[in-house]
Amino acid sequence: MRYAYNVYEDRCPTRLVLDRLADKWALLILDRLEDGPVRFNHLRRDIKAISQKVLSQTLKKLERDGLVTRTVYPTVPVTVEYALTPLGRALAETAAALTHWAEHNMDAILAAQAAYDAAVMER
Amino acid sequence: MRYAYNVYEDRCPTRLVLDRLADKWALLILDRLEDGPVRFNHLRRDIKAISQKVLSQTLKKLERDGLVTRTVYPTVPVTVEYALTPLGRALAETAAALTHWAEHNMDAILAAQAAYDAAVMER
DNA sequence: AAACATGGTTTCCAATGGATACTGAGGAGA
């Protein structure tokens, strides 16, 4: 065994982390922050169809995990900027591989789904 | 734009794929299948705390997406083997990066959580 | 005075997730 942790084990803390990272919205947020800090409502507009509640909740969890920072500027109205920490940046690169894989291999997956559904229909 | 798809867009099919891949259990299954075919109950035992229902459902979705194959051997009792397709293998390598990142960076995340919780307490 | 911006919280309902029990065919052990 190379690491002290084993994600196959129940009750291993890595399971908690995997739970966090295996989240569509968290991956999209991390990906979106790679180019630099972004404000709350800007994220909301960029990541289509995310709700305010889920965005807020997800950002809080990412902040707690030390993956993003939250900075408040006392402007009027208040400005809140979210940015990646070094740890978050490392993860974002890994996460980007997943989202980009999805974009890249979409056609193959759609074809597989169509074939599967056709096979189920004629069964 | 490099690809025809954009995961930030609502209603883009990549969102469906991301939804599928951003799933703790799917990632663990793909990871577990990297070393070769595995039977249903073997997966169930290896991936601690997964329920039969969720394992069954997740495998079906992965099969529909063309990421795993399901092969039935008419033994007694019946043997069902799950294996990665070439497409699934490519994804498993990407997914492995995530699970291994979780194992690797666990200590930093636990420390961040403790610091965050302490800050919240004294606030 | 009404509308819009900021960054959220609250509320409600539908969908999802997990725990548990059950199936059913066949083999092994008592």
Add this chain to the structure above:
DNA sequence: TCTCCTCAGTATCCATTGGAAACCATGTTT
């Protein structure tokens, strides 16, 4: 023979989660 065990799943129920929409405070613009 009777009971238990294995295989690979379904079926059922309840708690948690997710998303839609309304609401909040503060301040600027029209």
